[in-house]
Amino acid sequence: MxxxxxxxxxxxxxxxxxxxxxxxxxxxxxxxxxxxxxxxxxxxxxxxxxxxxxxxxxxxxxxxxxxxxxxxxxxxxxxxxxxxxxxxxxxxxxxxxxxxxxxxxxxxxxxxxxxxxxxxxxxxxxxxxxxxxxxxxxxxxxxxxxxxxxxxxxxxxxxxxxxxxxxxxxxxxxxxxxxxxxxxxxxxxxxxxxxxxxxxxxxxxxxxxxxxxIREAQRQTLFALSRLTDQAGLTAPGHAVRVARLAVPVAREAGVDDADLPDVEATALLHDVGQVGLWRPIPGGATVEISLRDQRRIAATGAAVLARTAELSRLAPLVADVGVPHHWAVERGDVAMASRVVRVISAYDDLTGTGTRLSGAHSPAEAVERILRATPYEYDPDVVDALIRHLVRTGVLGSTDLGRLRQLLPGSRAAASERAS
Incomplete structure (x- = not known):
């Protein structure tokens, strides 16, 4: 037997x-x-x-x-x-x-x-x-x-x-x-x-x-749509994918529930789809260099495109709110964390990548410093703080950089970031 x-x-x-x-x-x-x-x-x-x-x-x-x-x-x-x-x-x-x-x-x-x-x-x-x-x-x-x-x-x-x-x-x-x-x-x-x-x-x-x-096909569809603006020469190559890869850990650092992280990734991949409706492309596709009015128009166009599809229509409000600056988001009180995270990470990638042709590429510390100078008017300070903590933990920012950036942070967040180093 x-x-x-x-x-x-x-x-x-x-x-x-x-x-x-x-x-x-x-x-x-x-x-x-x-x-x-x-x-x-x-x-x-x-x-x-x-x-x-x-x-x-x-x-x-x-x-x-x-x-x-x-x-x-x-x-x-x-x-x-x-x-x-x-x-x-x-x-x-x-x-x-x-x-x-x-x-x-x-x-x-x-x-x-x-x-x-x-x-x-x-x-x-x-x-x-x-x-x-x-x-x-x-x-x-x-x-x-x-x-x-x-x-x-x-x-x-x-x-x-x-x-x-x-x-x-x-x-x-x-x-x-x-x-x-x-x-x-x-x-x-x-x-x-x-x-x-x-x-x-x-x-x-x-x-x-x-x-x-089915799940993998849906995810690959999002990645394919994210490359649409790259292939059209409207954004820097790989911008949306880089934003998605950084937005997920930063969102987790900011306290976003694991169940909501797929929406953060999807919003990051699709946040620049609205640039297909531009009459004149942005140099390098860097939305950080344009006015708030143009940022909101791009986000609204992208949301309108997504709203026409049954599967992606639920992401339309998240993509639309990427163009909302933080001080307006505070007044509204209903802007999702996914949109606020993608707004910060997109600006960071624009500033550190090759796509920002108007002012040249920045180092990570210089990019964070520029974002901090526009915080909390433009960007959510909690998200910026989470970005700094993540960059410190992964070794992108050193103790010297943190010391300089600490002066631009509120005291409690500076201490938290210093402990993370």
């Missing part, structure tokens, strides 16, 4: 590795392979349940099968670029699950020992503990990817991990629960367990892939 379970499990993992949820620009998941590997490594039904339940054979066997499936499919499909990451995900998932199931806290009995003896541990409790182990094992690669991304981009670890959990959490939870159920059933049902419980997940997988493709 052990050989039959091993063969069917290997086939299930090969199918799972070959049939990944592959979406361009999104991390590829293999829920079928993950669920099978975790179920195998935490089950008392394999190798045979006899002898020491903490035996390394119960860990090394599933690990070898999982690695064989990952490497075999990766080589056959020539996935040279992702093979290393796929193998690391497989190893980390199996090892974490196997270790947690075989090591008891503080010298107590391990989970597998308690499941084997069934002394004083009710079955529902064992099932919940098994589910916890599976959730942790499946979640480790997700958290590790998020931590690596945050370190590489010098972003917020908490926010990056939260974003990854939102995107991958539901599928990871379904994978973990399927693994736990299969582990509990394997000793009684044997190899048919994989067929019975992997079929529902196999039916779920196309729906998850389709949803991810």
């Amino acid at each position: 052990t050989l039959q379970i091993a063969v069917v499990a290997l086939l299930a993992m090969v199918v799972g590795e070959a049939w990944r949820i592959a979406v361009p620009g999104v991390v590829r998941d293999a829920p079928l392979a993950q669920a099978t590997a975790v179920a195998l490594v935490v089950s008392t039904g394999w190798p045979s349940g006899e002898g020491d339940p903490n035996s390394l054979l119960g860990l090394l066997g599933p690990l070898a099968l999982a690695c064989l499936a990952t490497v075999g499919v990766g080589v056959a499909r020539r996935r040279w670029g992702s093979l290393r990451h796929d193998l690391a995900r497989t190893v980390s998932t199996v090892v974490v699950a196997g270790v947690l199931a075989r090591i008891g806290p503080g010298g107590a009995r391990s989970l597998l020992e308690r499941a084997t003896t069934q002394e004083g541990d009710p079955a529902p409790l064992m099932a919940l503990l098994l589910l916890v182990v599976a959730v942790v094992a499946v979640g480790v690669p997700v958290v590790a990817r998020a931590a690596y991304e945050a370190l590489r981009e010098r972003g917020s670890l908490r926010a990056t991990v939260g974003g990854h959990l939102v995107r991958h959490g539901p599928l990871a939870l379904a994978t973990a629960s399927t693994a736990a159920v299969m582990a509990l059933s394997l000793s009684d049902l044997g190899w048919p367990t994989f067929v019975l419980f992997l079929v529902p997940m196999a039916l779920l997988q196309p729906a998850v892939a389709r949803q991810r493709r």
Whole structure:
């Protein structure tokens, strides 16, 4: 029976590795392979349940099968670029699950020992503990990817991990629960367990892939629209993308909820679409150099364009309010933080980029200083302060620059920025 379970499990993992949820620009998941590997490594039904339940054979066997499936499919499909990451995900998932199931806290009995003896541990409790182990094992690669991304981009670890959990959490939870159920059933049902419980997940997988493709297509549409003004020569190349990449961490620094960050990114990507309606292009597309009246006209034109589309019409008010100076925003009281953030970051990129031909490009410190001199009349001081904190934390501004800029900041914000350095 052990050989039959091993063969069917290997086939299930090969199918799972070959049939990944592959979406361009999104991390590829293999829920079928993950669920099978975790179920195998935490089950008392394999190798045979006899002898020491903490035996390394119960860990090394599933690990070898999982690695064989990952490497075999990766080589056959020539996935040279992702093979290393796929193998690391497989190893980390199996090892974490196997270790947690075989090591008891503080010298107590391990989970597998308690499941084997069934002394004083009710079955529902064992099932919940098994589910916890599976959730942790499946979640480790997700958290590790998020931590690596945050370190590489010098972003917020908490926010990056939260974003990854939102995107991958539901599928990871379904994978973990399927693994736990299969582990509990394997000793009684044997190899048919994989067929019975992997079929529902196999039916779920196309729906998850389709949803991810739709979301990625919507995001790519925003990026394509943002390049419209670049291709027409109306804005500096990459201006909207640079604004979007900086606006998101600054908005997070300013206290914007993670759920609202996609709107910040979308507003940043589309904030200059209104320049397509200009009779005479702005030199370099730098709106920071033009009058408030012209800034508002560009923002209103962009909002009118977006209002004609069903999917993007909700962004029209945000784009329109990018042209509203802060002192008017205070009077209105309903200007969203997304618009205020994009207004500041767009000015910063205009001043530091190659697009500002009227006065030449500024250094980051000079750009922030010029923005500060127009704060709070033009720009929200809270957003400017968040920008400074982000630039200090990422090393763009040094202590010398901060010392000079501190004189232009209110005292409380200066202290906060100094602490961030």
